Amino acid sequence: MSTTRSTATETTEPLVLYRLQACPFCERVVRRLDELDIDYESRFVEALHSERDAVKRACGKRTVPAVVDPNTGVTMAESANIVEYLDGTYGERA
Amino acid sequence: MVEFDVVELEPTDHPEAGEQAPDFTRPLVDGELWTDVSLSTLLDDGPLVLLFHPMDGAFPATYAWNEIRERGWTDEIAVVGLSISTPYEHKRLIQERGVDARLFSDPGNGVAEQYDIVNDLDGMAGVSEPRPAAFVVDADGTIRYAWVAEEWPSFPDYDAIEAAIDEL
Numbered sequence: 001m002s003t004t005r006s007t008a009t010e011t012t013e014p015l016v017l018y019r020l021q022a023c024p025f026c027e028r029v030v031r032r033l034d035e036l037d038i039d040y041e042s043r044f045v046e047a048l049h050s051e052r053d054a055v056k057r058a059c060g061k062r063t064v065p066a067v068v069d070p071n072t073g074v075t076m077a078e079s080a081n082i083v084e085y086l087d088g089t090y091g092e093r094a
Numbered sequence: 095m096v097e098f099d100v101v102e103l104e105p106t107d108h109p110e111a112g113e114q115a116p117d118f119t120r121p122l123v124d125g126e127l128w129t130d131v132s133l134s135t136l137l138d139d140g141p142l143v144l145l146f147h148p149m150d151g152a153f154p155a156t157y158a159w160n161e162i163r164e165r166g167w168t169d170e171i172a173v174v175g176l177s178i179s180t181p182y183e184h185k186r187l188i189q190e191r192g193v194d195a196r197l198f199s200d201p202g203n204g205v206a207e208q209y210d211i212v213n214d215l216d217g218m219a220g221v222s223e224p225r226p227a228a229f230v231v232d233a234d235g236t237i238r239y240a241w242v243a244e245e246w247p248s249f250p251d252y253d254a255i256e257a258a259i260d261e262l
Contacts, residue, residue: 018127043129044121044181051185054126 014039016068018055020047025079026065032083036090101246103225106210108242115144115231118205120198122174123184128199134235141232141262142172143255146211146224150179150187154226154247159193161252168194171259178203178223200224211242226250230258238262 017033017040019026033040045052045064052062059066059075066077072089076082109116115133122131136142145162147155155177167173176198179187184197198205206212206224213225228250230239239258241250 041129043127045127046182046185051126 012039013070014041015070016041016043016058018043018045018052018058018064018066018068020045020064023064028079029065029067029082029086032086036086038086038090100248101216103213103244103246105244106225106242108210108227109229109237109240111237111240113237115229115235115237116208117235118208120176120200120205121181123181123188123197123199125185125188128181128184131198133231136172136174137231137233137235139172141230141238142174143167143259144229144231145173145175145250146206146209146227147175147177148226149177149223150183154249155187156191158250159187159191159195163192163194165252165256167256167259171262174198176200176205176224178221213243213246228255230255230262232262 015033015038017029019030019042021044043054045055049062052064055064055066056062058068059077061077063077065079065082066075067082068075069089074085076085117132117134119130119132121128133144145158147158149155162168162173173195174197175195178201179199180201181199184199187193188197200206203212203222203224206222209224209227211225211227212222214222225246226243226248228241229237232238238261239255241254
């Protein structure tokens with residue numbers, strides 16, 4: 001791990017991840033967050049979409065996974081999009 | 095009053111008034127979601143009442159939250175509950191009983207161990223939960239009022255808790 005990388009980690013606020021327990025798409029995002037050593041806070045919601053107003057307020061839609069990145073102001077749904085975003089934003093910060 | 099058997103519980107070494115409330119982190123549940131939160135983080139926002147109660151669905155849990163709602167505590171101070179129930183069960187309790195408070199979920203009962211208030215449940219093999227207990231904690235994390243059940247079943251002294259809240 002280079003010095004630049006750890007500095008970037010220290011100055012980064014944790015991302016917020018809205019997730020559903022045992023949801024493979026959410027796990028995919030979790031795996032990438034871990035691989036990229038990104039700090040994040042998990043907020044668990046339930047399977048029923050009607051119970052997910054908190055996600056809708058934060059991200060505009062009720063789907064999970066959804067990510068809010070306070071460092072860039074980006075909010076995003078769909079695991080493929082999120083993984084691509086994480087790679088693009090945090091993948092080369094070393 | 096109907097006579098019924100009350101079980102005496104062994105004395106414990108639980109935290110007392112004047113001592114620091116042991117810190118812990120567990121999933122904290124509101125009506126919508128849950129996320130890991132520490133007691134010390136909650137104290138950043140001011141004093142609080144920490145109420146350990148029997149598992150959701152047991153009548154003492156229902157009674158406690160009905161009483162707290164009727165007394166309007168949550169208008170004055172943060173009230174947080176803790177039981178061994180899962181976050182899913184906590185969400186139901188909050189929604190069905192109109193609980194205006196957040197609830198820590200501790201299925202492993204580790205916080206009760208930390209506070210030395212473990213209650214092994216007779217007739218439910220392998221299951222333990224916290225004894226009924228209430229702590230009023232000031233913003234510095236100092237316990238200002240502590241009550242831990244000495245018999246089972248037993249119920250908090252709501253007037254005494256209220257007096258402690260008023261003295262903060």
